[in-house]
Amino acid sequence: MINRYAVAALAAMAALGTSALAADKGEVELAYVEWSSEVASTNLVKAVLEDMGYDVKITPVSAAAMWQAVGSGDVDGLVAAWLPTTHNHYLEQVSDKVVDLGPNLVGTRIGLVVPAYVEIDSIEELNGAAERFDGKIIGIDPGAGLMSKTEKVLEDYDITDLTLVEGTGPIMTAVLGDAIDKEEWVVVTGWTPHWKFAQYDLKYLDDPKGVYGGEEEIHTIVRAGLKEDMPEVYAVLDNFSWTPDQMAELMVMNQERRADPLKNAKLWIAEHPDVVASWMPAAESE
Structure with missing residues (x-):
């Protein structure tokens, strides 16, 4: 062949x-x-x-x-x-x-991403659901612009009950996939285009303050x-x-x-x- x-x-x-x-x-x-x-x-x-x-x-x-x-x-x-x-x-x-x-x-787009089955739709609801997310937002490499924007999101929305966890793109998707396999709640830093949106049913959390910007x-x-x-x-x-x-x-x-x-x-x-x-x-x- x-x-x-x-x-x-x-x-x-x-x-x-x-x-x-x-x-x-x-x-x-x-x-x-x-x-x-x-x-x-x-x-x-x-x-x-x-x-x-x-x-x-x-x-x-x-x-x-x-x-x-x-x-x-x-x-x-x-x-x-x-x-x-x-x-x-x-x-x-x-x-x-x-x-x-x-x-x-x-x-393209950046923001916080959760599986579609997660029962919140806005960043404003994160504090109230912190326990379901194990108190963590799964991030990527610390030098990424997405991470600095997410740090500003934590500040502007006064999110005190979740911590942004540094990592890498592959680690982020591995944690996301493992949580979905177990039907657990997970929130990750995300961007489009990315293959994870083709593999999983995901949604962005609404950002009413517009911290992440638009398209x-x-x-x-x-x-x-x-x-x-x-x-x-x-x-x-x-x-x-x-x-x-x-x-x-x-x-x-x-x-x-x-x-x-x-x-x-x-x-x-x-x-x-x-x-x-x-x-x-x-x-x-x-």
Whole structure:
């Protein structure tokens, strides 16, 4: 049987109109946070640029370190900027040193998430249900903008009976899944798009004070000077755009046992040649 990833790689090269055997065009480095959405998008961009002949390094770091790296020019860019709310304080620190290429995905959201069977619907009801939640809100890595927003939620809503627990994305989803298996109450920090919404019946708790903000976008940010140094890379990053449903397809693939995000990105490329072609620089897509 022909390996489906080998077929995907060949199809991807054809879709890009380039060859992976092309002469090396230089090194590109991208930073990202290890959220499932950003693992998917960053590996996808890596696969596209590698098929164009670039040597691409992707580095997982904290949100703060990600922004510092692109601001200092230590990395070339990122496709993981949640704006205008979650990462706005990071952008303000480096705004004069980076270029915002705009959204690569629209229709995102952050907030507190519970299983649909949980019998409260608003953040305002958390204190009264603290015992059912074992006094915990299950969070992710402490440097994430979502965590700082959640700390403000605790303050603004005067939530004193629950504690925000630091962790990681995988730990958060593991705790969520275990609680659902036992039909227990659990509240976690959440964001859309994320594969957990495809796997479980979940709901966001209402945020009447609007602390988490409204609908967000994921932006592409690059270092100053990239357009002049690597115009082809700049053009691909500038053109890169997809939908939440398309991202969800790749995120679900990445949840398979022993999944390889880069191989899955190549498979996704093979299955969406027209989308990928729209990201190519004008000279490449003609």
